[in-house]
Structures are given as structure tokens and as C-alpha cells.
Amino acid sequence: MKNYISVNDIDNLSEWVNNARSLKTDPFAHKNLGQGKTICLLFFNNSLRTRLSTQKAAMNLGMEVMVMNFGSEGWQLEFDDGAVMDQGKSEHIKEAAKVVSQFCDIVAIRAFASLTDKEKDEAEVVLNGFVKHASIPVVNMESSVGHPLQALADAITLAEHNMKAKPKVVLSWAPHPKALPHAVANSFVEMMHLQDADFVITHPEGYELDPQITKNVQVEYDQEKACENADFIYVKNWSSYSDYGKVLNQDSNWMMTQEKLGSAKFMHCLPVRRNVVVEDTVLDNNQSLVIEQANNRTFAAQVVLKKILDS
């Protein structure tokens, strides 16, 4: 495998999940694989789970890690071809990506959606700039349109807790005070396309995700109805996609409650706003898988890095 850019780079989800679960039982089994290899983690945005879990995954494989907050520690990047760089940007992605490639063996990038410029967000200018110009493998640590390390951790968590051949899985929108990107929801949907499940998305009207991603997944605008008899309910806020980046609804009736959850397992990528996105009771009860999802971030990253190092 060259790059891990989207869920679609997973050639065989169940094999990857099994590999990850096997790494989880013996994290240091491949400690020699990464000897003499270095990964650079470049953050254009804040991070807790991704920062720590990707470092840990790399160290479990014996790699060296260099972490850089590109925005505050490096130079402001230009992404436009042919730009006359006489304003605030002092380095072009062409040089930055090639230069970083001289100092490490794998580069991982976090660059969130702006939510103001749909075209640029969809073009993934930062991530794709590195993919295009770097000479080393690139890993997506959350880009404008996807968060495939999260989706892989979610798949591992589902596999660990699923008792059924075809579980009912619900992706439910929830309210949030700020406009949030679509990346987590997108990658979760893409990952569910690779699973055998009864999969339903529920959200208020106007919050339809990109139809090129959701494809033929059933959308149910009645949240309670969607949640009936669910085995897993994945909750996440996102801003409007059609009215790009706008907050159209903050109706607290969409908050996930223990009542709506029923006997389903609760999932969320974190960070989560308590009593806005989901009530305390849900998070504090043993139906919540959120900490295990976070834990599985390490093994999702580790299986990705191992596949890159192996190839």
C-alpha cells in the first residue's frame, strides 16, 4: 500500500480488522519492522486522540516519530499552481512536500475542512498537495472530507461487540453549537458500505450528506423510528452539506438519550459535548463504546503503518 487517504484504500476490511485485533493482543510483535524508519505527523489543526494514538502506533512498530504543528511552527503554505507569492505565504506545497519527504519515511497530515469554500474543501488541497508532491507514503489524520483512521477504529470496535450476522447500525446526527465538518460521518458511511449491516442514517431535513458518499443508504428523518431495535447507534454532528457549512438546526430534541438508545451500543468519535450531543447517562453507562473506540485508534493506525512498511 502506498497511501492511506480514504476508507476506499482498504482492500479487505475484515482482514484489516482481524490484523488490528491481533496487533491489539501483542502490540510489540513487530517492534523490529520500523527500526530506522521515521514518521512525521504534521498538524494543521488541533488533535488529542489522533496525535497520541498515531505516535503510539508508530512507536509500537519501533519507528521514530517527529511531531510538528505546521501552522504555528512552520511556514504558511501556498497551494495554487503558478501563484505569485508576494503576500503572506512563504512556502509552496511543491517544495514543502518534497522537503518533508527527505527527512522521513511516512508523512501523516491533519487538515480540517474550512467549511467556507466547498470547492477547495472537496479538492482536499492540503492532503492532496502532499499526495501529489511527496515522494513518500501519505496517511490521512483527518482531512476535509474524510477521517479514515477513525472509521477503521470504528470497524474494529463494531467487530469486537457485534454478535449478529447483520446488525442494525444507525448513524444519527445530533445538535452542536458550532459548525462541524463532514469528515467523520463521511468515512463512517464509506466504511459501512464495506460491511454487511442494516444501515440507516437519521438527521433533520437539510442535513443530507454528500449523495456521492451516501449512495443508496436509507435516510430516515424520524430519529426515534430510525433508532428502533438498533444494535449500534453512532452519533455525530455535522453542518449542512447542501447549504455548505451552515448550522440550520440546534433542536435539542435530537440529542441522544438513554431512552432513544434502548439496548443499542453507543458510539461517538470524541470529543463529545455532554448534554448537547448526548446525555450524561448514555456516556456513563456500559453501553457506551466511546473509550474503546479511542483505544482502537492505536491499532487502526498501527495496521495502516504496518501495511505501508510491509509493502
Add this chain to the structure above:
Amino acid sequence: MKNYISVNDIDNLSEWVNNARSLKTDPFAHKNLGQGKTICLLFFNNSLRTRLSTQKAAMNLGMEVMVMNFGSEGWQLEFDDGAVMDQGKSEHIKEAAKVVSQFCDIVAIRAFASLTDKEKDEAEVVLNGFVKHASIPVVNMESSVGHPLQALADAITLAEHNMKAKPKVVLSWAPHPKALPHAVANSFVEMMHLQDADFVITHPEGYELDPQITKNVQVEYDQEKACENADFIYVKNWSSYSDYGKVLNQDSNWMMTQEKLGSAKFMHCLPVRRNVVVEDTVLDNNQSLVIEQANNRTFAAQVVLKKILDS
């Protein structure tokens, strides 16, 4: 040992000091102890000595280290139970502490006093939030009310330079342009409770430390008198405790001078403001132990981490 939160977690000070002095003679003697173990250093405030010495201590034991400036690199934390998180804070300490526990084996926290909310500061909301919700050992890298790694380094330094069965040790307040926390002074006092010494605290009226910490230690408001025949004078500014966080006095007569020092050894935790807290002559003369105190920070941290790893 589970956590190192305060000086009161030291079960036998002289044994710890001896262990630290032994590590100092052979820092890599236990290089295998930390193999495969990771420590996270989470900074909510700036740091020089603590940042570098705790990293060095962990590396001396063969541990991996992940350093994170939580405030600027992560998410703003909510600490109140039951909060409706619809404002600026995007993650609750409940999740943050549990999540960090998935990625490392020990977590160390620096979170200074606000000096504006005495109740919250005394409740140690950040440090205790991690203690309560983390599933791994927690180390205090300076909290609202204590700096026990500094106090342990101070104890090592005292032991290295003390020639007497019962030395005279003075803790002297000094002026400072800004309001500073009580953490260093508190932990030094708590550490002195574990020593056989003639211990005196001197400060202007109104600067009494928390009586629950000072207990029956002698307070002498006349600085010169307090310093007479001292073997060690530890100088430190703190703001008022009773008139919480206020600067009541900036009288430069309280600055430590070579004349007041006499033949005593000079101690300070650093950073120190020259010619405000203490005159140049004192710092530049060989009675000053400040650089050795800083050096001993490594071995204080190393003995703490070793005890956690050993247990």
C-alpha cells in the same frame, strides 16, 4: 505507588533521597525497566525545567515520551459534572482522562493555580480530574497547590549539602512584580515536615501560607532575624493566601542579599528574577545551589517514575 500527587505520597523521604542519589551516579542503570512503556506529559502551562527534566528522567529509564501542550494543541476541557456543554469547551475531563489512559502507561500533568478562584484552585480540578478518571498513574508536574517534584529535588539538594544533624533552614518570601502561586512554597513546607531541621518561615504580614500546610512551623516577620545563622535559605515569592492571589507588598527590602545570606547556602526553584527576588551577587557566588536543584529535578522525577514502574 499509584500516583505522585503531593509530598505526602513519599512514604520514606530519606530512602527516596538515597535512591535518587544512587540514580544520579548511574542514570542508565534501569534502562530496561521502562522498555515498551510510554509517559504522556500534558502541559496546561509553560515549563522549562519540568518539561526537560521529566522527559530526561523517563528516557533514562528507557521509556518513550509524548509531550503535549494541552491548552494550545488539544481541546478546551470541561470539569463540571452535569455541565451542558454548549459553550467554548468541547471535551469533558471524564473522556479526556480515560482516552489519554488508552495511549500511555503514566500521565504527568502541569496545571497552575488561577489565583482568581480559591475554591477551584484548592479543589485541584485539573489534576484531580485526571486522578479521578484516568486508569493509569498520575504525576503532578505542578498543580494549583503543590509542586512535589520540585520539593523532592530540593530534599536531594539539601541532603547533598547538609553537614549537620539538625540544620537551620529558612523559607523566605521575596518581592516579585506579578502574583505567583503557592505551590512551590507549600510543597517545600510539606517536605520540611519530613526532615529533622530547625525550620523557620519569614514573610511580611498578610503573606501567611495555608495554616493547614504550615501547621506549627515558626513564622518570623523579621527577615534578618530569621536568617541569622541559617544553613540554607530557600527564597520564593508567593501572593497572599488570605487575600487570595493579591500582591500586598513589593518592598525591595525583602530581596535576598549576600549580607542577609551570610554563610548560608542559597536555594530557589527557578526561574528567578535577578535583582528583584535576589541580588546578582548571591546567584553568581558558589553558595548558590540553584543549578544543582535544577539538575536534581531529573533524579527526583526518575525516582518517582521508577517507583511507579516498579509497583
Add this chain to the structure above:
Amino acid sequence: MKNYISVNDIDNLSEWVNNARSLKTDPFAHKNLGQGKTICLLFFNNSLRTRLSTQKAAMNLGMEVMVMNFGSEGWQLEFDDGAVMDQGKSEHIKEAAKVVSQFCDIVAIRAFASLTDKEKDEAEVVLNGFVKHASIPVVNMESSVGHPLQALADAITLAEHNMKAKPKVVLSWAPHPKALPHAVANSFVEMMHLQDADFVITHPEGYELDPQITKNVQVEYDQEKACENADFIYVKNWSSYSDYGKVLNQDSNWMMTQEKLGSAKFMHCLPVRRNVVVEDTVLDNNQSLVIEQANNRTFAAQVVLKKILDS
């Protein structure tokens, strides 16, 4: 070797270049040399290449690395002897340098010119403060007046691509929207003094570099004439030295073009502003050595660290 402060610390340039080229063919050949040794990288300014290449170089030698953004993560430093520190600065360089020396074996410093106070810049207060007060070797990662790691990487790159006994090398000024320091140009000139070459500097009038550095190097104010028959053209902007830190000229006719370049190799330290300093065509063509210069930063740093560790 104790410190690497300027190009003048290179005792035998061709030997150093050969050592670096040999490290490049086998970067891990001396992996045991740095075992148990730690380097601190202290940044007072932003950095991409220097940050990553110096880390990589140290790791190639088996060293541990601690990276610190001193400005934002530590304390504001006072550099004046005898200062009464009652303003914003909370730690004196005397303590900071001695303290850092307790926690590592080598310290590397980046501290750019202010371009506002010529006297202070030329005194190299930050770098020389560490040199004076640290008890460990100090490496210059770009100071007010020099960038000797860059110059050494440039020498390696020249050696790799030079086919002649005495090549023609041109250092050409180029326009830039901001006032930039002289460090890179100064160190390049100093390095050229150690080479057998036909060396010419070209810039608009008023942009003469420090004559104590340029000495008897030929200056040609006609850029096209200077570039005729060049083998290597090194392009770099700098602000005026005589009218210190001022931008006197932004004439885009000074931008390097493919036409002026002719068949010469193009060099630049990066980051570079495309279509301001140099046109796209030059950077995107195989006469450009800029990525190889960046790559050689690792081996320049590695040869410096190796020489310090060896001595």
C-alpha cells in the same frame, strides 16, 4: 570540536564534505555513537527544514531528541548583565543556559535577527548567551548573522554537482516582500572563502553585505553580466545591511529566470516565494538543486553532531 557557531568552526571543509557524503551513503553507520546522549533543540523562531533535519540527524546517530519552542513554551529571557528584572522577562540567560545544560549533552539554538537593533543582532545575544553560560556544546540552527548548517549543506550540494576545478559560483540577491536577515547569505559567503571558485556577488546598490564578511569578493551590480557562464547561481533575498533591515528595492527584474540561469544549476535555501524570488520554470526544471540542498541538511547536521560526539 566544542561548538558549531559559524562556518569558521569548520577546520577542513573538504574533509567535512567527504564525511557528510559518506554518512549519506550509510546514515546509521554510527548508530551507537549517540547512545545515552540527548540533544535539545531550542527554537526562538519557526522552522521546517532545520527542525526536521536536525532531529533526523541526531536520531541517525542514536541520540534522544527534545524539541522546545522556547518562546511559546518556556519563559521570556533577559540577556542584560545586572538587569533589574521587574518587567516581562522572568528568567535570565545565565540560569536558562546552565539549567538546559543539566538535561542534555548538546543544545542547538535558533534565534533570528530582529533587523531592528543592528548592535544587538551583531552581538548575537541569544546564541552567544548560550555559548557563554552553557556547559555543553552549542550548535547554531540560524542566528542573527549566520546559518552555518545551511552553508555546510550547500557545500555538500556543490561538491556533489561540481565537475570543475574552479567553477563559477554566483550569489544573486532577489526581491522579496518582507525584510529578511543576512544569515544565509553571510554563511554562504564565508563558506565560499573556503572553496576554490570564481565567486561573484550581485545585488542592487545599497544591498552590500557586511564588508567584514564579504572581504575581497567581487561585487557586480549588473545581474545578467554576473550570471554569464555561471556553473551555480545561489539566489537569496536579504534586507539592506547599511540601512539596517530596510527594504530598499522590490524591482521584479531581479527575479531569477530560466533565461538568466542559462545552463547553471539553481540553488536556494528554502522556503522560497515562487514567481517573486524565482520563476516557476526554474524550480520545476532539473537544473534546480533546492530539494537536494534540503536533503543535505540532514547530513550537514549529522557530521556536526558526530564531530561533537567524537571529541
